[in-house]
Amino acid sequence: MAIQWFPGHMHLTQKAIAERVKDIDVVIELLDARLPGSSANPMLADLTGHKPGLKVLNKQDLADPERTALWLAHYNAQPATRAIGLDASQTTPARQLIDACHQLSPLRGGMAKPMRVLICGIPNVGKSTLINTLTGTRKAKTGDEAGITKLEQRITLADDFYLWDTPGMLWPRIIVAKSGYNLAASGAIGRNAFDEEEVALELLNYLKGPYAGLVEARFKLDPIEGFSDEEVLEAVGRKRGALLGKGRVNLQKAAEVVMHEFRNGNMGRITLETPEEYAQWRAAGELIDAERRAKKEARAQKRRPGGGRDPE
Ligand SMILES: Nc1nc2c(ncn2[C@@H]2O[C@H](COP(=O)(O)OP(=O)(O)OP(=O)(O)O)[C@@H](O)[C@H]2O)c(=O)[nH]1
Ligand SMILES: [Mg+2]
Numbered sequence: 001m002a003i004q005w006f007p008g009h010m011h012l013t014q015k016a017i018a019e020r021v022k023d024i025d026v027v028i029e030l031l032d033a034r035l036p037g038s039s040a041n042p043m044l045a046d047l048t049g050h051k052p053g054l055k056v057l058n059k060q061d062l063a064d065p066e067r068t069a070l071w072l073a074h075y076n077a078q079p080a081t082r083a084i085g086l087d088a089s090q091t092t093p094a095r096q097l098i099d100a101c102h103q104l105s106p107l108r109g110g111m112a113k114p115m116r117v118l119i120c121g122i123p124n125v126g127k128s129t130l131i132n133t134l135t136g137t138r139k140a141k142t143g144d145e146a147g148i149t150k151l152e153q154r155i156t157l158a159d160d161f162y163l164w165d166t167p168g169m170l171w172p173r174i175i176v177a178k179s180g181y182n183l184a185a186s187g188a189i190g191r192n193a194f195d196e197e198e199v200a201l202e203l204l205n206y207l208k209g210p211y212a213g214l215v216e217a218r219f220k221l222d223p224i225e226g227f228s229d230e231e232v233l234e235a236v237g238r239k240r241g242a243l244l245g246k247g248r249v250n251l252q253k254a255a256e257v258v259m260h261e262f263r264n265g266n267m268g269r270i271t272l273e274t275p276e277e278y279a280q281w282r283a284a285g286e287l288i289d290a291e292r293r294a295k296k297e298a299r300a301q302k303r304r305p306g307g308g309r310d311p312e
Contacts, residue, residue, distance in 0.1 A: 003180030005193040025105040027053045030121030033063035036071040037278030038179035052104040055083040058126045067271035074275040088130040114160040122188040123168025176285035200255035201229040214268040
């Protein structure tokens with residue numbers, strides 16, 4: 001089952017952004033540098049009326065630097081898109097953002113025409129942390145959990161520069177199955193909306209490829225080449241003493257360990273997708289979604305009076 005999470009407060013956030021954006025000059029979308037494709041809201045450009053936008057790859061300190069460079073090049077090669085990398089807790093790079101906003105909206109600035117910037121992105125990506133870093137205060141509430149910011153909040157950076165913090169938002173249908181897993185692994189999905197064991201197995205399935213060495217080193221495992229995902233999870237559980245008795249491994253506990261260590265960057269700097277991989281996943285997801293929509297339409301047609309039969 002694909003992971004979906006679009007609770008009512010996100011629907012409200014979506015409406016609030018659509019309304020607010022009329023008075024906004026620049027939209028900053030914070031992406032998670034460990035999943036820059038999966039964390040990008042496919043509906044954002046429409047929602048924000050194609051206002052000047054900046055993509056910021058945040059949590060860069062946790063991501064694979066080679067892959068961050070690939071993703072920045074990928075986004076910067078797209079028309080009307082600018083992207084920069086960031087660690088939201090560091091002040092000097094965060095100031096780059098202010099300069100970028102002035103470049104994107106050069107006519108704004110000064111008390112009469114203050115710069116108005118909306119910061120949005122998936123839950124837990126670091127929006128509020130970034131605002132606190134920029135303002136040098138703790139005005140915005142932050143936390144290591146999805147859904148900390150509940151309501152839109154305006155924060156004054158300077159007399160002529162306003163920032164809007166928004167609650168984390170996903171989108172009504174995640175059509176790329178792998179994105180659902182990566183979002184869950186990153187901490188963007190509410191804990192009741194997915195199965196931890198399933199997400200940990202998917203995560204290990206991916207890590208086994210490019211990052212097998214990091215997994216082996218962190219959990220002190222023998223080479224995992226040729227191991228199934230379940231075998232890797234079991235091996236982690238054994239090493240960490242997650243046992244149920246009679247030598248059986250507590251897979252739920254092992255899954256929690258894997259996710260926790262990934263989120264904290266304990267295995268090392270990891271990025272769960274390259275631009276090429278993500279493009280393939282998306283193409284496959286779009287195909288499946290097109291089939292789903294065609295089937296739905298066919299069903300709807302059958303239900304219509306006289307539907308399903310050719311007129312004679
Ligand atoms: N390593 C690292 N951690 C970060 C970074 N930015 C934010 N965090 C951490 O990520 C967690 C979430 O940060 P928040 O700023 O609350 O995220 P948010 O996007 O406002 O989350 P919601 O309001 O729930 O949507 C916190 O534990 C932050 O300390 C970063 O650049 N690097
Ligand atoms: Mg927040």
